[in-house]
Amino acid sequence: EIVLTQSPGILSLSPGERATLSCRASQSISSSYLAWYQQTPGQAPRLLIYGASRRATGIPDRFSGSGSGTDFTLIISRLEPEDFAVYYCQQYGSSPITFGQGTRLEIK
């Protein structure tokens, strides 16, 4: 199975700053089948990005995804208070579907 490693584990930033989250795969992900989710405490994950770079419906344009092969990035251009949460990447190019372990984005 494809193992996804997210870094950093914890990212401490202030509102208004730019956040860069990384997701690295143990082998190439076909067709950039990589998604990103945001999870706040007590809530289900929310789809942000699919196909590595396509924003899901209703997601603000401050969220952007990029990458291919084994290296993918989620960028939040200007952090809003509601963006402090845990972020997961997920690959769906190879079975079984797998998730990264998450990056916690916390207020500095």
Add this chain to the structure above:
Amino acid sequence: QVQLQESGPGLVMPSQTLSLTCTVSGGSISSGGYYWSWIRQHPGKGLEWIGYIYYSGSTYYNPSLESRVIISVDTSENQFSLKLTSVTAADTAVYYCARDGGGQGFFDPWGRGTLVTVSS
């Protein structure tokens, strides 16, 4: 829009079978085009995909759980269900149901999740 809601016992005895149902509203499972999944999250941990089902009944399971998992669908009730046999404390988790992205393997939307604790 489509909404999903998990239901089932919050406490299961060790060695017993965990049974959950996901009720879909705002859309019909039998219309096709989507796969319906179960995903779990151990307390304070990451996410683990359990498996999915198509309206026809075709299933695919995570090999790590395949020997203990059965996912079924009831199109007349617009529901799909999860059974996990021979549970242990390691199966304690929040269980989510979710729809895939139109034949692709990302998940949207998700149910709110239900906590299942395995304990005597």
